[in-house]
Amino acid sequence: MIHYSEPLFRPPSEANNVIIQITHGCSYNACSFCSMYETKQYKQKSLDEVFEDIETLNKYYSQAHKIFLADGDALAVDTSTLLQILKKLYASFPNLRRVTSYASPINLEQKSLEELSTLYEAGLKLIYFGIETGSDVLLKKIQKGTTFSKMKEGLNKASQAGFKISATVILGVGGREYSKEHVAQTARLVNETTLNYLSTLQLGLQQTKEAQFYKKFEQGFTWLDDKEMLEEQLHFLEALQPTNKIIFRSNHASNAFALAGTLPKNTNRLIDEVKYAIKDESLLTPSWLRGF
Ligand code: SF4
Structure with a gap:
């Protein structure tokens, strides 16, 4: 039996x-925008339980090439425990090529370059990281628990350790009021780091989070409509000047208009596609067909 918790x-x-x-x-x-784990009390699983799960899954998927470590920020686990888990995984799955996990800004702050390098060498190859926004004003409002400089430092430390980084940005997270600030600071963060994958999704809020989210926007929060989301997407793409190759996607279930390309090679083509969609709203996926 696998010890999964929903x-x-x-x-x-x-x-x-x-x-x-x-x-x-x-x-x-x-x-304040995240309801993913609101019903769960954080707890680290015992090594015995994790090892038992590895052995059970190995019976069914012994040829696995890729393994994802859940839940929300597996990198919060202390480095020596993570190393034991990685060792067990690579010993159990002979074809394993990469292990990945979510990582929060706080996880990257707390792990030293040496720890991250050791984890990378042990086989944790890629982290999924929610930037959401690069704006300090908005980071505070959405209670992300970090700042532009801390994220920049953490992301560059992770890259230096060897990690590939897949990051997400939330369109519309500052509403109409902070759209310009959101675009400028988020693009700046991307330009000053070396992400490998970048995706943008549209803000969506579960009802249970609305009060907490709006509370910090003392002057009010005006939602962007789909056209405004695309305009924000457009300005964001225009402001990006990455120094490395980034695989860009905007094809989350929440997105009104899907985009895919490589930056900076396809930046102009992506910009043209967004401009086209802004002019012709019939190209957008209707909201009732979308999720978040
Ligand atoms: S760090 Fe990630 S998983 Fe945790 S509350 Fe924030 S967005 Fe949600």
């Missing part, structure tokens, strides 16, 4: 991979 989330790109849950919930669990 709800269990994983990035879309991990849909076909083995999931080993090494924690329950998120060690931070305070972002």
Whole structure:
């Protein structure tokens, strides 16, 4: 029997991979827009339980190439425990090529370059990281528990350690009031780090989070409509000047208009596609067909 606890989330790109849950919930669990783990009390699973799960999953997926460590920020687990888990995984799955996990800004702050390098060498190859916004004003409002400089430092430390980074940005997270600030500071963060994958999704809020989210926007919060979301997307793409190759996607279930390309090579083509969609709203996926 596998010790999974629901709800269990994983990035879309991990849909076909083995999931080993090494924690329950998120060690931070305070972002005002996030309802993923609101029903879960954070807890680290015992090594015995994790090892038991690895052995059970190995019976069914012994040829697995990729494994995702859940839940919300598996990198919160202390480095020596993570190393024992990685060692067990690579010993159990002979074809394993990469292990991945979500990582929060706080996780990257707390781990030293040396620890991150050791984890990378042990086989943790890619982290999924929610930037959400690069704006300090908005980071405070959405209670992300970090700042522009701390994220920049953490992301650059992770890259230096060897990690590939897949990051997400939330369109519309500052409403109409902070759209310009959100675009400028988020693009600046992307330009000053070396992300490998970047995706944008549209803000969506579960009813249970609305009061907490709006409370910090003392002057009010005006939602962007789909056209305004696309305009924000457009300005964001225009402001990006990455120094490395980034695989860009905007194809989350929440997105009104899907985009895919490589930055900076396809930046102009992506910009043209967004401009086209802004002019012709019939190209947008109707909201009732979307989720978040
Ligand atoms: S760190 Fe991630 S999982 Fe945890 S509350 Fe924030 S957005 Fe949600």
